[in-house]
Amino acid sequence: MYKRMLLCVTEATPQEIIQVATKLCSKETEVCVLHIVHLLTDFTQKEVSKEFAWIIDLFKKAELKCSLKVIESTDIGRAIISAAKKNSCDVIVIGTIFRKGLFGFFSESISDYVVKNAPCTVVLIRKAGQLA
Amino acid sequence: MLIFIATIFLVFKHPTVRIPFTSKYLRIDYGLAPIVGVIILFATLSIGIDTITRGVIGSAGVKPYSVLILIISLSYICVSLDFTGFFEYLSLHVARASRNSGKRLFVYFFLLASFLTLFTNNDIVILTMTLIIFYVCKNAGINPIPFLLAQFFAVNILGMALYIGNPTNIVAADAYGLSFVEFAKWMFLPSVLAAASCLLLIWLVFRRRIPSKFKTPEIGPRLALKNRTGALFGSIVLACTIIFMSLPTSWIGVPIWAIALFFAIVMFLHDVVSYRSSIPAISSRIPWKIVPFLMGFFIIVESLASTGWTDLFASQLSKISGSLITTIFSIGFLASLAAGVMNNHPMTIFFVKAFQSPYFTAHQTARLGSTVALIAGSNFGANFTLMGALAGLMWAKILSDKGHSISFSEFSKYGFLIMPFVLTVACLTLVMELVIWA
Numbered sequence: 001m002y003k004r005m006l007l008c009v010t011e012a013t014p015q016e017i018i019q020v021a022t023k024l025c026s027k028e029t030e031v032c033v034l035h036i037v038h039l040l041t042d043f044t045q046k047e048v049s050k051e052f053a054w055i056i057d058l059f060k061k062a063e064l065k066c067s068l069k070v071i072e073s074t075d076i077g078r079a080i081i082s083a084a085k086k087n088s089c090d091v092i093v094i095g096t097i098f099r100k101g102l103f104g105f106f107s108e109s110i111s112d113y114v115v116k117n118a119p120c121t122v123v124l125i126r127k128a129g130q131l132a
Numbered sequence: 133m134l135i136f137i138a139t140i141f142l143v144f145k146h147p148t149v150r151i152p153f154t155s156k157y158l159r160i161d162y163g164l165a166p167i168v169g170v171i172i173l174f175a176t177l178s179i180g181i182d183t184i185t186r187g188v189i190g191s192a193g194v195k196p197y198s199v200l201i202l203i204i205s206l207s208y209i210c211v212s213l214d215f216t217g218f219f220e221y222l223s224l225h226v227a228r229a230s231r232n233s234g235k236r237l238f239v240y241f242f243l244l245a246s247f248l249t250l251f252t253n254n255d256i257v258i259l260t261m262t263l264i265i266f267y268v269c270k271n272a273g274i275n276p277i278p279f280l281l282a283q284f285f286a287v288n289i290l291g292m293a294l295y296i297g298n299p300t301n302i303v304a305a306d307a308y309g310l311s312f313v314e315f316a317k318w319m320f321l322p323s324v325l326a327a328a329s330c331l332l333l334i335w336l337v338f339r340r341r342i343p344s345k346f347k348t349p350e351i352g353p354r355l356a357l358k359n360r361t362g363a364l365f366g367s368i369v370l371a372c373t374i375i376f377m378s379l380p381t382s383w384i385g386v387p388i389w390a391i392a393l394f395f396a397i398v399m400f401l402h403d404v405v406s407y408r409s410s411i412p413a414i415s416s417r418i419p420w421k422i423v424p425f426l427m428g429f430f431i432i433v434e435s436l437a438s439t440g441w442t443d444l445f446a447s448q449l450s451k452i453s454g455s456l457i458t459t460i461f462s463i464g465f466l467a468s469l470a471a472g473v474m475n476n477h478p479m480t481i482f483f484v485k486a487f488q489s490p491y492f493t494a495h496q497t498a499r500l501g502s503t504v505a506l507i508a509g510s511n512f513g514a515n516f517t518l519m520g521a522l523a524g525l526m527w528a529k530i531l532s533d534k535g536h537s538i539s540f541s542e543f544s545k546y547g548f549l550i551m552p553f554v555l556t557v558a559c560l561t562l563v564m565e566l567v568i569w570a
Contacts, residue, residue, distance in 0.1 A: 011266070012535035038259045041217045043224070043355035047267060074259075074417050097532065102540040103518070106144045107529055116148060116157045 001026035002121070006089040007033050008080055008114075009052060016127045017095040018055050022062045024093065024123065031059055031066040032087055036079050040072035077113035084120060091121045098126060133441055135178070136432050136482075139169035140474050143425070144519060162522060163421025166428020179435040187431030194307045194484060196430045200423050202389040203299050205396035209373060210252040211417045212399050213366035214260060215410065217358040219248060223264035224353035234274065234343040241265060241279055242331050245286040250294055251370060254287045254523050255419065262530050272346035276536060278338035281546055284527055285330050285515050289554065292511035293323040295388075296377070299422065300480040300510035307484040308503040312378045312388060317569070318504050322561040326512075329557045333550045362406055369399050426477060433481045437489070442482065446489035453494045453502060457563050460505045464559045467509020468551070472516035472544075480510045497570045501562065508558050515554075516547040 007021050025031060033055055037044050048070050059066035073079035084092050096111040098104070115122050142165035148157045160168060173179045190196050213219070226244045230237035241261070248257045261283050269276035291297035295305055295315040305315050335342075357363060373395040377388050384391065403411060436442055452466075453459040463483075471479045483506050486492060487499065494502060514521035518528050518540050531538055 010533045010535075012533055038263060039214070039217060039220060039358075041220060041356045041358050043217075043220065043352065044263070046355065072413065097537075099532065099537070100539070103528060103532075103537070106519070106525060107532070108146060108525075112148070113159070 002029050002091040004087060004089040004091075005029055005031045006080070006084045006087065006092045007031055007055075008092065008094040009033055009035050009055060010095075011051065012097065013055075013095050014127045015058075017093070017125045018058050020123075020125050021093045022059065022064065024091065025062070025064050027063065029064060031064055032083070032089065033059075033066060033068045034071065034080065034083055035068070036071050036073050036076050038072070038074060040070060045070055077110045077117070080110070080114050081117050081119070084118060089120055091123060092118050093123045093125065096124050096126050133436065135169045135173055136436060136478070139165050139428070139432060140478055142168065143475060143478075143522075144525070161421060163424045165425075166432060167424050170428050170431045173432065173435055179431070179438075183434050183438055184431050187434040188427060190430070191434075194303060194430075196427055198387065198389040199299070199302050199306060200426060202296075202302055202392050203422060203426075204418060204420070205389070205392035206296055206373070207253060207418050208396040208414075209366070209370050209392075209399050210256050212403055212414055213252075213363065213370060214256045215358070215414050215417070216360075216363040216366055217356045218363040218366065219252070219256065219260040220264060220356035221353045221363070222248070223261050224356055227264060227268045228348065228353065230348065232345055232348050234272075234346050237268070237346070238279060238282060238335070238338075238342050239331070242282045242286045242327075242334075245283040246290040246327055249287045249290040249297060251296075251374060253296075254291050254298065254521070255526070257287050258284065258523055258527050259530075262527065266534055266536075268348075272343075272348070274343060274346055275341055277538065278334070278341050280527075280531065280536075281543075282331070282334050282338075284524075285334060285550065286327060287523075288511055288514040288521065289327045289330055290323055292326075292508055292558075293320045294374075296374070298476075298511055299426065300476050301507055303426075303477075303480050304484055304503055304507045304510065307488065308500065310503070311381065313380070316378070318500075318562070318565060319507060321565065322504075322508065322558040323511075325561050326508075326554045326558040330550060330554045333553060334546075337546065337549065359406065362402070365402055366399065369395050369402075426481075429478045429481050433478070433485050436482070437485050442485040443489045443491045445482070446486040446492035449486055449502070450491065450493045453492075453498055456498055456501050456566055459494060459498045459501045460559050460562050460566070461556075463502050463505035464508050464512075464555055464562075465552075467506050468513040468516055468520075468555055471510055471513025472520045472547075475519060476510040476513050476521050479513070480506065497566055500570060501566050504562050504566075505559065508555065508562065512551055512555050512558070515551045517544050 035048050052068055056066055071079050094111050094114055099107055111124055142160055143162045146161045148159045150157055188196055226240045230240050245257055245261055265276050265279045295301055295312045376391045452462040487502055514524055518524040528538055
């Protein structure tokens with residue numbers, strides 16, 4: 001099992017992804033829930049803590065060590081990779097949304113960037129039927 | 133021409149390619165794509181050193197290096213001010229001032245986006261305000277899409293008002309030789325009237341989706357302010373930059389880009405003294421990629437000019453540029469639609485080059501009319517499709533990450549519903565201005 005997990009979350013992250021992440025953990029796993037913001041102020045810190053309290057609660061219910069980390073960056077992919085390296089994570093768990101149409105064709109995929117540049121194992125999760 | 137089209141495709145698609153014989157990947161993003169295009173043109177002997185030199189140093193009014201210094205300097209001042217939390221602080225104040233009225237909130241957000249765009253750039257307004265709109269709407273249980281669309285439309289309409297509102301304004305104005313004040317003289321009124329008509333239309337479209345009452349969340353704007361002194365200093369520097377840029381060059385004796393560069397250095401020195409550790413964070417927010425992006429397109433369009441493509445386009449433009457009214461309307465609409473397909477930056481550079489061609493045979497007033505119509509088209513084009521401006525894709529991506537996706541077709545549905553009327557208002561105002569003042 002993994003020792004240090006980096007779980008990347010956004011406001012669009014569904015509960016299913018958190019449930020899969022908990023299944024990948026053992027009692028020794030330290031989970032770092034990562035959210036990236038454009039600007040980190042007291043206001044955003046407070047709002048993000050409130051927004052993702054449900055994720056922390058889910059991990060606590062599963063009796064797992066978990067902490068929320070908010071990072072300020074405009075390059076999300078690079079920020080995820082650097083956070084994984086800095087925390088010596090051995091797995092990155094990230095959700096992915098299948099985007100349809102022209103937007104899907106032209107929009108940049110952060111999960112794709114993470115898969116190609118991560119220094120460790122990457123677990124990519126897509127909720128069944130989740131389309132954008 | 134094929135390389136030009138392929139480069140535009142790469143700008144949007146930004147593919148990741150594996151570097152041969154390594155495990156490294158290279159992302160051909162919007163900064164790298166035009167450089168790849170230039171390398172291919174050079175390697176196939178389609179262009180020579182002289183074309184590249186003309187693309188960098190410029191010809192006939194447009195000096196790409198001065199445009200880029202100006203854009204980067206202004207971006208630094210705005211990014212540094214944004215880093216203090218000032219724009220977030222203003223947005224929260226505005227949200228609080230709406231006092232439980234959904235209608236008031238909708239209008240206030242539109243006006244704030246318009247106001248901020250006048251003095252900063254659209255990327256910063258979009259990044260800052262989108263977050264606040266999500267926060268307020270989520271806490272109040274309101275659908276954020278009407279508010280977000282209104283914000284995006286406002287940003288791209290008011291970006292036309294001042295010389296500094298959009299990099300495309302600088303390219304088009306420099307090519308014609310419009311100063312800061314002359315630019316505002318022609319463009320301010322059309323953009324204000326266009327914004328008013330847009331607000332009216334967007335209100336009519338979304339009025340049933342905006343609640344009259346909502347519960348205002350507890351908001352503490354001060355929490356958003358990271359550095360109060362820095363915000364005050366940054367506001368003063370930005371105000372001074374705009375004031376000095378608006379003074380005639382003959383009074384100051386230095387070009388406009390030098391003024392922006394001077395104030396950017398002042399801001400940088402302040403940042404070094406105030407928060408040295410944050411300099412890399414501020415620096416990473418500056419749109420550095422716009423340098424190779426614009427430079428690459430200047431060179432590619434220069435090569436199109438040397439092979440006669442811009443002359444061919446200019447002769448076609450001359451055919452539709454009969455009277456002043458047909459010139460403004462045809463170029464305004466053509467530029468908007470072209471920007472919607474090929475992005476406003478390459479479109480503007482291509483049109484500017486065509487206007488400079490000897491085959492563009494419009495009379496003096498019609499030439500000015502073509503330039504102002506091009507400026508309108510390059511700004512408004514971003515509201516027709518998500519591909520109209522680089523900010524469009526960034527905005528749609530933020531929405532998707534927050535769980536509120538908007539497809540290309542849905543965005544264009546609103547764009548084509550609202551913008552033709554808004555563009556008509558702007559073009560009519562431009563015609564009236566030119567008839568009265570030119």
